[in-house]
Amino acid sequence: MLKEYQVCPVGGAVRDELLGLPVVECDWVVVGSTPEAMREAGFRQTDPDFPVFLHPRTGEEYALARRETKVGEGYRGFVVDAGPDVSLEEDLARRDLTINAMARDAEGRLIDPFGGERDLADGLLRHVTPAFVEDPVRLLRVARFAARFAPFGLRVAHGTHQMMKRMVAEGLMRELRPQRIWQELYKALSYAQPWRFFEVLAACGGLSDLLPELATQMRSGHGDTAAAPAIEALKRSVVLGGDSDERLLVLLLVSGESPDVAAQRLGMPPRLWQRLQQARAFWPRVCELEGLHGGAVADLLDEMGAWRRDDRFEVLLRVFRAQPDAPVRLNDLARVRERALTVDPRALQVRGFVGAALGEALARARREAIESAW
16 A cells, blocks of 8 residues: 555654654655546545545555645645645655654665754754744744753753744734644643653743743742742643643632633633632632631532532642642641541431431431531
8 A cells, every 4th residue: 555655654653752752643645646636546535635645444544745835824834745746755745843844764764854863962942944923823833843842851942942032922822723832732741750741831932922920920039930839830740740720720729720711712611611610619618728618618619519429629629729728737637638538428327317318317417517527
C-alpha cells in the first residue's frame, strides 16, 4: 500500500523518539501522491477540504505533503496545495517548531533540515520560518509545548519569543476561537508543569486576551510568577494529584476570573462552569470554618452535596485544599463528613423508619453526628 510513494513518520513521533519518550501515536506524511490515489488505496479522508487521511487498519493519520499560503485571518485562513510535486522539505518548512519539523526516511535516517535535533539538545523551542507569525494557534502551541517539555528544560528561543510578542501586539490572539483555545489549554493542564503554559503566554502579553484577571495578578509580581497566588495554587494542585479539571478550577478560583468570561473566552464546557460557580459560592463560607458551629457545618455539607453519589464534594474539597490560604479546619470538615457517613440507614429501617420518614431520620442522625464531632 502506497509503496510507490515516499511515506515518512514525521513530527511528534520523531521528536519523542529522540527524547527517549514512548511513541503513543505516529503521524505520517506522504510525498508524491494525490487524494484520489489515497482513497483508491483504502484511506478515508477526514475532511473533504483538507488532505489528511486515516489508515484503513491502524487509524493513524497520513497527510499529503503540502504547502500553505496565508490569504485570510485565523488558522483557517490558508490556501493548501497538496499536489504530488510538493517535497518533504517544503512540508516540513510549514510546521511551527523545529522540534516538530523532523522526519525519518524509509531507511530510518533522520531528515532534519531546520536543526530540530540540535534544538532538542540545546533545550530550545524555536520557530521554523518567519511564516510562524501567520497562524495564531502557534502562540498556544508554543506555550503548551513549554509546559509539556519543561521537565526536559526546553524554553522558548529569544527570536521566537519576540515573534510571539509581535503577534500579540497585532491582535492575533483575538482571532482564536474558544474551542481551539480549550483544546490547547486542556492538554497543557494535564502535563507535569502546567503553569508554564500561563507563564509563556504572560511573557509575550497574550494572557491578557485569555484570562485578564490572572494576567493582572502575574504582572503584579513584577515578572516573578512565584509571587502569583494562582500559579502557586496550581502547583499545589499538581502536588495534591488534581486532574486537569481540578487544576483549572483551582487556577480560576484564585485568580478571581469570572465564570462567564472564562466559559466564553476559553470554551470551558458547562460541567466546569457549574463547578467553578459552586466553588466561588462556597469558598467564602469555607474560609469561615473556624467560627462556625456544628449546625452551620451540617448545613454547609448539605449544600456542598456531601451525601451525593457523585464526586462533587470531593472535587470541591481538593480545589479548596490547593488554595494558598486553605483553612486549617478543611481536614476537620472532611473528618466530620466521614463520621456522618457511618450512620447506617439499615439500622433506622430496623427501628421502623420507611419512605420520607427514613430520609428525615437519616438527616437528623447525620446532623447529630456532625454536631458531636465538630
